[in-house]
Amino acid sequence: MSSRQGHADIFLVCTTMIAAFGWICSREAVSGMPTMAFLGLRFLLAGLLLLCFCKRSELRQALHHRRSVLISGLLLACCMLLWIYGVATTRSLGEGAFIMSLSMLFVPIVAWVILQARPSASFWVSLPVGMVGLGLLTLKKNIVFEPSQFFFLGSAILQAIYFCYNTKYASFVSVRPLASFQLICTGVIASVLSLLLETWPPQVALSTWGWLAASVLIATSLRFWLQLKGQSMTSAANAALIMLLEPLLTVVAAALWFTEMMSLQQMLGCALILLSLLYYRVRAGRTK
Template sequence: MLPERRGDLFILTATLLASAGWLFSKEAIAGLPPAGFVGWRFVLAALLLLPFCYRQLRQTSPEHLLKAAAIGLMMTLNLIFWIQAISHSEGIGEGAFIMSLSMLMVPPLAWLIFRERPSRQFWLALPIAIAGLFLLTMGSGLSLSLSQLLFLLASLSLALYFNFNSRFARRIDPMALTCIQLAVTGVMHLIYSGLFEQWPDVIEAEIWGWFTASVLLATSLRFVCQSTGQKYSNVANAALIMMLEPVWTVLISVFWYHEPMPIQKVFGCALILLALLSYRSRSLLAWYRSRRALHPGRRQP
């Protein structure tokens, strides 16, 4: 198998694991306090990554370690909104598509904070995404439900995290950066849980099973698959495959939670996906042209 194809398969596996992580998380917090669940999930995931990046961490300057930890606080904010949104929602499919809007929130935040003007593709994709969001939420009238509002806040905080993290990621080893941010996020959630949450006296074995799946599959294995896939897969191709995460999540939610998907929600999801594809159109077209240049006599699948 060609390395690029193998990379695509790793990326596809990562999206499936990420989608399953929504299910694992919602089932786990049925018996665990939300912040405590996130805290232990991320602390254990960081400890699993630590042996693979210990040397890189020792070689990182204290200044860069502090900056990585500060960006980890933005991840903490994102996870607070996300896990609370999941705990207040009946399904997970709608939330996954709302969260996918974070990609379209990155350019306006970059414009506001770093004075980087959005591209033309962004302005073309924005009204499509707004129409899709309206169709997703019109069941609540003109107002957002609590879970929808929390998912929007989670999407906004994820875009903020991405803006800062993408500018800092080149200065430190990616696995070391991930380990630091997972650890910071986990510790902050455990502090919050210790101060404000009440842990149950008895936790069923089934809940621990969902928790274990979250740590090993949806966090650690997903990160390994995503990192390996990005090493071999083309950037534009990887981005296109990763857009499938909310699609898998909707299918899981419909199957597992019997989440209702009336026709307007289906159209809303489709419009959001179309907006994301429209926004990525320039990089996808550049990738296609580069492939044609490398293989001028070969038909593209």
């Protein structure tokens, strides 16, 4: 393995570790402040911070394609709003992380509609395995669904749409300004909704502000930089395989931090979802 590939793997593994840490940060923060207010502050501050590192030529290019940038920002905002409500209401962060990971299997379906790209044969093998895993993960003995599961599933579907839209319309915009404006758009929308619908508690604990700061600086800004750096040094297929570590690490982090435990049925469901994603990514990588 080359030194460049080794560095890329390190960057991407660190990205997945920070992503798992980000779930903890978000859960702790929303327990002490309004949900949409947290999302708004997190993404608005992270977007403005990232904007400082954009070149003027990149900003002019992004503004020239402002319609595409705005639409992608709206899609991200809707995706993140559903996600944060899932985080705020779920009993298991690990379960939510695995449901969100299914967005990779939703992408080929959305791409078939948006990009007219017919899914590969490996996708049709992976999809039913992933759906069985989702059923084992979410269905309880009494077949009662929890609201958080719908939030995460809706967010995963929107994430797939967001990914495909970026692929088709926003590929001609530089990554840094595109990400900056998308984060800012999400932050503004969430902040406006918070002002209209939410009420702040009389006092917010200092620890809550600390979790917010960690979410902005580490779980959003640093994670984005590491992921971008890692992806620029390796293939998309290799990066996608390493990023599959996120739900596994989230399960571990939630077990250590919140003492969350999964039943044998749920663990089997997680295993099937991971197996379906691994099979799809490996087969997709070999056909490129």
